[in-house]
Amino acid sequence: MNPETSRRLLFDMLRIRSVEETIAARYGEQKMRCPTHLSVGQEAVAAAAGAVLRPTDLAVSGHRAHAHYLAKGGSLKAMIAEIYGKVTGCARGKGGSMHLVDESVGFMGSTAIVGGTVPVGVGLSYPMKLNKTGQISCVFLGDAVPETGVFFESVNFAVVKRLPVLFLCENNGYSVYSPLSVRQPPGRKLSELVAGFGLETHHGDGNDARAVVAALSEGVAAIRAGEGPRFYEFETYRWREHCGPNYDNDIGYRAVAEFEAWKQRDPVPALQRALITEGIMTEADVADMQAEIDAEIGEAFAFAESSPFPPPEDAFTDVYASAAG
Amino acid sequence: MATTFAAAIRDGLATALAADPNVICFGLGTDDPKGVFGTTLDLHKQFGPERVFDMPTSEAAMTGFAIGAALNGMRPVMTHQRLDFALLSLDQLVNNAAKWRFMFGGKRGVPITIRMIIGRGWGQGPTHSQSLQSWFAHIPGLKVVMPTTAEDAKGLLLGAIFDDDPVIFLEHRWLHNMQGEVPAGDVRTPLGKARVVRQGDAVTIVAMSYMTVEALHAVDHLVAQGIACELIDLRIIRPLDWPTVITSVQKTGRLLALDSGHLTGGVAGEIVARIATDHFASLKSAPQRLAAPDVPEATSPALTKNYHVRAEHIAQAVGRILGRDVETASLVAQRTFPHDVPGTWFSGPF
Ligand SMILES: Cc1ncc(C[n+]2csc(CCOP(=O)(O)OP(=O)(O)O)c2C)c(N)n1
Ligand SMILES: [Mg+2]
DSSP: OOHHHHHHHHHHHHHHHHHHHHHHHHHTTSOSOSOOOOOTTOHHHHHHHHHHSOTTSEEEEOSSOHHHHHHTTOOHHHHHHHHTTOTTSTTTTSSOTTSOOBGGGTEEEEOSSTTTTHHHHHHHHHHHHHTTOOOOEEEEEETTGGGSHHHHHHHHHHHHTTOOEEEEEEEOSEETTEEGGGTSOTTOOHHHHHHTTTSEEEEEETTOHHHHHHHHHHHHHHHHTTOOOEEEEEEOOOOSOSSSSSOOGGGSSSOHHHHHHHHHTOHHHHHHHHHHHTTSSOHHHHHHHHHHHHHHHHHHHHHHHHSOOOOGGGGGOSSSSSSOO | OEEEHHHHHHHHHHHHHHHOTTEEEEETTTTSTTTTTTTSTTHHHHHOTTTEEOOOSOHHHHHHHHHHHHHTTOEEEEEESSHHHHGGGHHIIIIIITTHHHHTTTSOOOOOEEEEEEOOSTTOOTTSOOOOHHHHHTSTTOEEEOOOSHHHHHHHHHHHHTSSSOEEEEEEGGGTTOEEEOOOSOOOOOTTOOEEEEOOSSOEEEEOHHHHHHHHHHHHHHHTTTOOOEEEEOSEEESOOHHHHHHHHHHHSOEEEEEEEESTTOHHHHHHHHHHHHOGGGOSSOOEEEEEOSSOOOSSGGGSTTTSOOHHHHHHHHHHHHTSOOOOHHHHHTOOSOTTSSSTTOOSOO
16 A cells, blocks of 8 residues: 555544544533434544545445545534534534535435435446446445345345445444344354345455555455445444443443453554554654644634524425425 | 333333233334333343344334234334334335235234334434324324323323234323323223313313423413413324314314424324314314424524424414413523423433
C-alpha cells in the first residue's frame, strides 16, 4: 500500500474515533436529542472502504452510519449539526443521527430500519450497469441484516443481474444485546451462508485496516470490471453501548473479558504503531494529525451549536415535490 | 398495588404464561438485560427459554411463525420495540392472520397478540414514531387495542392473549412510566367496552392511549372554567364501542375526536364520519377532530414543538366548539419539562 493511502487511512480512523468520542462526551448535555449509535472500535472497515471507494461511487448504510458517512467524505459540520437538530444539518434537522446524507460525495442515505437500504443500494447500481459508468454501489450492513428476508432477496437479484454491488458487512457479534448465537446456528459463517447465492464472498479481520483495504481493493476492482456483486464480512467489535454514549458491559449481555480482548486489538493504535515502526510516519506527524482533527471537530461542534434550529414551518415541508399534497 | 404501565404489561405476560402452557412470548430483545423497557424482564428465567425467547431480525417470517404456532394450538405474543419495525410483517398480518378464519370458511382462528410500541419525541424521528392504528383498524379480521392506564395494560393484554382472534396491541412509549393501581391475578378484560373517564354534558371527547392523558389534563383544567366535558377512553379501536360514544353524543350534542395518528384516514375521522352520518340529529354543532398533522414526525426538537396534539389544543378546541373563550396559559405553564419528553424520567435514547 502506498504511504499516502496508509496516512489517509490512519487519518480517517483517528478522525472517526475522535468524532465519536466527542459525541459520547457531550451527549449528556441533552442537546443532541436523537438515538445515536457510535462506531468506536469499528473504525477500520469504514476507513478502508473510504480508501477504496471513489467519490463517484455511491453508498448507503443503516442506523450505525457515522463512520461510513465520514469515510465516504461526508461533511462533518453537516453531520454534527444534524445530530443537534439544526437547519444546517445534512437533512436540515429532519433525520438526526440515523438519517445521514451527503449526495455530493455519493453517500446517498442511511436509514434506521434494519436491512432497509440493502435493496436501495442494489437499485442504485442498476443504472451504473446499464450505462456502463464504471461506478459501484456499496451497501454497508451489520450482522443482523443477513437475518432479514429483504437481504436475501436483494443479493439474489444482484447476482441474477450481475450488478456492481459491494455488500460490506461489519460483523460485531451483536444485534443490540443479542449475540449471534441466538440468531444463527453454531458454526455458521455469514460469508459462507451468502456464498450459497452464487457470488464471491470474503471473510476477514475487521480490525486490521490495511488487510481490509487489500481485500476490498481486489474486490472492488472485480466488481468494477463487471464481474457482479461481492459480499465482504469483517469481524470487529463495538465498544460502547448499542445506542447511546456509555459503556454497558455491566448489564451482563457480554463478558468483560471479551470486551477487554477486543480492546487490546484496538485498530487505531495498531495502525499508528505499524506506520511509525515502518517509518511511514513519525510520532510528531501523528500529533499533527490529531491536532488538525481536534481543531476540525471543535469547529464542527461550534458550528452546530451556533447554527439556528429550522424554522417551525419546516415541519410541514418536503413531503411531496410540490407543496400541494 | 400501584405499578407502572410497563410493570403491568410484564405482570400480564407473567400471568398469561402461568395460566396457560400454550402461551409463548418472543421478539427482539425479549430476554435481554433491558427486557423491552422492562415489559418482558426476566420472564425467560421464570418460564424457560422454550416459551420466552429472542429472535433474529426476521419480523415477517416470525409473524408467520406465530400464525402457524397459533393454528396448532398456541397463543403466541410477539413484541416489536417500535411499531415501525412491524411494518415488515404486514403481509403476514393482513393476508394470513386477518383472513385465515374467513378464507377457510370459519374452520380456525389465529389467536396471536402482536405488541407494538409507538415512539414519540426526543429525536425518534420519521421511522421510530408512527402511530398507525388506523391501518390495522382498517383490516377486517384484526382487533386493535390501545390501553391508557396500567390497569388496562394488564387487563386488556390478558384479554387480547386469550381472545380467539389476532390482536394488535399498541403501547405508547410515553405511557410506560405512568403509575396506576393494578389488580392482582388473572384479570382478563374482554375486548368490548370503552371507558367513560370523566362525565360531563358540554362536549364528548373521544381519545385513545396517550391522547387520553392529554385530554384528561384539558378536561380537568376546564372544570374550573365551568365546562364539564365527557371523556371517553376508547381502549379498543376495533371492535369500537359505538354505543358508549353514541350515548354520550346524544347527551352532549357535541363531539371532539382525538387521534395520535395522522389526520387523513385516521380513527378520529371514522368516528366523526359515523356520528355525522348516523346521528346527525343528535348534534348541536359540527363534530371536530384533532390529530397529528399529515407530515412525518421530524427528528429535530425544533420541528416537533407544535406537531402533537396537547392539552392546550384540546381545551382550545372545546372552547371553539362551545363558542367561548377558554384560558390555557396556566395549563401550559404547569409543564416543567421539555416538550419532546413525557416527563423527567425520559432522557433518551429510546
Ligand atoms: C426491522 C427492524 N427491526 C428491529 C430494529 C431495532 N434495531 C435497531 S439496530 C438493531 C441491531 C442491528 O444489529 P446489526 O445489524 O448487527 O448492527 P449493529 O448495531 O451491531 O451495528 C436492531 C435490532 C430495527 N431498527 N429495524
Ligand atoms: Mg452487529
